[in-house]
Amino acid sequence: MRNIIESERIMIKIFTDTSTMYTPQEGAEKGFKVFPLSVSINNQTYQEFVDIDTPTFYEQVLKGSIPSSSQPPIGMLMEAYDECQNDEIIHICMADGLSGTYQSALSAKDSAASKENIHVINSKTLCAPQRFMVDKVMELVAEGKNTNEILLEIQRMADSAFSFLIPQDFSFLKRGGRLTPLAATIGGVLKLKPVMMQTEDGCRLEKFALARTMGKAVDMILEDMRRRGIDSSYSIGVSHAYAKEQAEGILTKIKTAFPDIRIELFELTPAFITQGGPQCIAIQAIQC
Numbered sequence: 001m002r003n004i005i006e007s008e009r010i011m012i013k014i015f016t017d018t019s020t021m022y023t024p025q026e027g028a029e030k031g032f033k034v035f036p037l038s039v040s041i042n043n044q045t046y047q048e049f050v051d052i053d054t055p056t057f058y059e060q061v062l063k064g065s066i067p068s069s070s071q072p073p074i075g076m077l078m079e080a081y082d083e084c085q086n087d088e089i090i091h092i093c094m095a096d097g098l099s100g101t102y103q104s105a106l107s108a109k110d111s112a113a114s115k116e117n118i119h120v121i122n123s124k125t126l127c128a129p130q131r132f133m134v135d136k137v138m139e140l141v142a143e144g145k146n147t148n149e150i151l152l153e154i155q156r157m158a159d160s161a162f163s164f165l166i167p168q169d170f171s172f173l174k175r176g177g178r179l180t181p182l183a184a185t186i187g188g189v190l191k192l193k194p195v196m197m198q199t200e201d202g203c204r205l206e207k208f209a210l211a212r213t214m215g216k217a218v219d220m221i222l223e224d225m226r227r228r229g230i231d232s233s234y235s236i237g238v239s240h241a242y243a244k245e246q247a248e249g250i251l252t253k254i255k256t257a258f259p260d261i262r263i264e265l266f267e268l269t270p271a272f273i274t275q276g277g278p279q280c281i282a283i284q285a286i287q288c
Helices: 024-030 054-062 076-084 101-110 128-142 147-160 170-176 214-229 244-257 270-276
Strands: 010-018 033-035 038-041 042-049 067-071 088-093 119-120 162-166 193-198 205-211 234-240 262-267 281-287
Touching: 024 033, 033 076, 033 088, 038 054, 038 270, 042 067, 054 270, 067 270, 076 101, 088 101, 088 128, 088 147, 101 119, 119 147, 128 147, 128 234, 128 262, 128 281, 147 281, 162 214, 170 270, 193 214, 205 214, 214 244, 214 281, 244 262, 244 281
Parallel strands: 010 033, 010 088, 088 119, 234 262
Antiparallel strands: 038 042, 038 067, 162 193, 162 281, 193 205, 234 281
8 A cells, every 4th residue: 555645746645653553664565654762771772663672672671671762853753754845744643742752743844844734643542543543544545535634534533532551560650650640649559450541632641440350440441432332433452561361361352342343452562561561451442
């Protein structure tokens, strides 16, 4: 699939980042550009999927190293924008507030030669829903939709997305600073399993529930999905940080509850292991 179309002599190009769990190489093969997020560990900074792979990173985390993450360098974005100054660019960024990626892209746009052709989008989501959003946009490009039609669809999808996170080590979330003040106080309470939910504006994580077991936590999420009335127009992603067996069990449980909905399993990248911690599990959905 190509990421360019002829539309009034302007070509549309799609940019995103590794929050989608697509590697830069996979993006190039599918016809869109993927900027790698960065992680720092043991006084070294790496671009995920470029300078360090997930197994190597995870091994260092398990040894006790404390990681941090950051957005793609603004210079990388500026260079990519300038290379495509004669094209229309739709840059789908992960949720503003959960990352500085969106703000960096806006800054890069302000310095670009043809800023009027650059559309920087706050997807209000991340990981699986952001990936599904990029997939849908690529379909729309292939169908010959114009930029305005694509932007309207992105907004509709962004408004439909919701995300839950079940951490195993709450200290990673507290250290990352992505929690609401109240949510930051609940880690480790009575050894209960916290279930976090992305806030409506997409900027933070807040407490959704406390459960005694993983099974109860998933049941609470499924009940919320039923309350929302999700149907076959939705896609669900179950993403994990080296908790594949548990994630597969959750995926099976969701499939039983919603047999007509597309559900996929993903492995989280170093940047999100940094935030959610080892063995965290994300359950997310978006209307496609």
